[in-house]
Amino acid sequence: MLDYFTKGLKKTTDAMQNVAPKKKIKLSKDEIEDILLEADVEYALIEIIERELYQDEVTREQLRSKLLMTLAYAHYKEPEYSAPFVDLVVGVNGAGKTTTIAKLAKRYLDQGDRVLLGAADTFRAAAIEQLTRWAEKLDVPIVSSRQGHDPSAVAYDAIESAKAKGFEHVIIDTAGRLHNQKNLANELKKIVRICDKAHGGAPHRKLLILDGTQGNSAIAQAKAFHEIINIDGIIITKLDGTAKGGSVFSIAYALELPILYVGVGEQPEHLVPFNKYAFVDSFLDAIFEDEEIKVEVSEKIAAKIVNILALRDEERKELYRLINSDGFDVLSKHFVRDQRNWNEYKYVANEELQQFQILERNGDILHAYDAALLVKES
Ligand SMILES: Nc1nc2c(ncn2[C@@H]2O[C@H](COP(=O)(O)OP(=O)(O)O)[C@@H](O)[C@H]2O)c(=O)[nH]1
Ligand SMILES: [Mg+2]
Numbered sequence: 001m002l003d004y005f006t007k008g009l010k011k012t013t014d015a016m017q018n019v020a021p022k023k024k025i026k027l028s029k030d031e032i033e034d035i036l037l038e039a040d041v042e043y044a045l046i047e048i049i050e051r052e053l054y055q056d057e058v059t060r061e062q063l064r065s066k067l068l069m070t071l072a073y074a075h076y077k078e079p080e081y082s083a084p085f086v087d088l089v090v091g092v093n094g095a096g097k098t099t100t101i102a103k104l105a106k107r108y109l110d111q112g113d114r115v116l117l118g119a120a121d122t123f124r125a126a127a128i129e130q131l132t133r134w135a136e137k138l139d140v141p142i143v144s145s146r147q148g149h150d151p152s153a154v155a156y157d158a159i160e161s162a163k164a165k166g167f168e169h170v171i172i173d174t175a176g177r178l179h180n181q182k183n184l185a186n187e188l189k190k191i192v193r194i195c196d197k198a199h200g201g202a203p204h205r206k207l208l209i210l211d212g213t214q215g216n217s218a219i220a221q222a223k224a225f226h227e228i229i230n231i232d233g234i235i236i237t238k239l240d241g242t243a244k245g246g247s248v249f250s251i252a253y254a255l256e257l258p259i260l261y262v263g264v265g266e267q268p269e270h271l272v273p274f275n276k277y278a279f280v281d282s283f284l285d286a287i288f289e290d291e292e293i294k295v296e297v298s299e300k301i302a303a304k305i306v307n308i309l310a311l312r313d314e315e316r317k318e319l320y321r322l323i324n325s326d327g328f329d330v331l332s333k334h335f336v337r338d339q340r341n342w343n344e345y346k347y348v349a350n351e352e353l354q355q356f357q358i359l360e361r362n363g364d365i366l367h368a369y370d371a372a373l374l375v376k377e378s
Pocket of ligand 2: 097098099121127130
């Protein structure tokens with residue numbers, strides 16, 4: 001996975017290394033600004049990041065926490081549903097909708113599910129043909145009609161057919177452009193309505209496909225789609241073909257929506273589930289020198305705590321007190337010395353995994369430490 005990100009972001013990290021050829025342990029704010037601009041992070045967001053950085057010389061972990069902060073909406077929760085799960089795929093022409101549908105279908109097939117495609121981009125004959133070719137290649141059924149037919153009817157028939165066959169998934173393609181914007185909005189709304197009629201709760205996921213080579217200019221477009229049908233998640237395509245990979249941060253931050261996958265090539269396997277930690281690390285690896293990350297436990301904590309997973313109440317309180325004061329720095333080199341930020345996180349001892357975890361508010365794990373590291377050796 002990580003490899004896919006690193007490869008897919010090669011053009012972006014190459015561009016970053018053009019302005020910062022030498023990897024360092026610390027970077028000045030000016031250097032960070034230049035690097036992020038080069039990667040096409042929106043200037044307004046860079047300003048926010050800089051405002052949150054209190055140090056003149058910034059470490060990898062300090063920048064890491066700020067970049068992760070911009071992806072705080074990366075959390076997606078699947079709704080309750082009964083099969084088939086219906087994905088509705090929208091986006092402008094050429095964004096990569098049809099290709100991404102093939103990639104998604106492959107993922108579903110690989111996990112042993114049956115998939116049916118709905119060719120509801122009836123605006124262009126070529127679009128129907130393209131999806132039909134993918135369906136043949138992947139050997140999955142497709143419901144389509146002739147050019148100019150009602151796309152809602154195609155969506156309805158596709159869902160009905162998948163229900164009758166007992167399939168797990170339906171993926172519906174849509175047109176990216178009609179005669180005018182208003183038509184497109186009305187049509188998309190109608191497709192959503194009709195999906196729900198065919199199968200209560202459908203479409204379960206409205207996916208917006210954005211062309212990564214457009215960088216930040218995709219933001220306005222994304223907002224327009226979001227206003228029309230309330231997007232559930234974003235897929236950014238063609239990251240392999242652009243030096244504008246940093247726009248992923250601005251897009252996620254501006255739309256407050258999760259990035260679910262990124263496209264890093266034209267083949268069906270080139271759809272990578274978005275992992276914000278791996279994504280951020282691919283950026284940081286390009287500009288920061290490796291620094292061995294060790295978790296050092298202070299004498300104070302080590303002396304007091306035998307096993308943090310078997311703490312008595314007062315011991316646990318003491319640990320939390322330490323974490324919230326000077327102990328924070330000791331437990332983790334990963335955090336900035338920023339009291340306001342510390343309060344954003346929760347600390348839990350996960351007994352099942354034998355880990356001490358630092359969680360974000362939404363429950364995502366920011367860091368996990370093996371309990372063994374925190375056990376006093378005696
Ligand atoms: N390099 C690269 N090309 C992609 C990716 N996703 C889509 N494409 C290409 O982008 C072009 C437009 O894709 P298409 O699926 O037809 O877009 P649609 O009009 O939104 O359905 C095609 O040539 C695809 O092969 C990607 O992740 N990487
Ligand atoms: Mg298409």
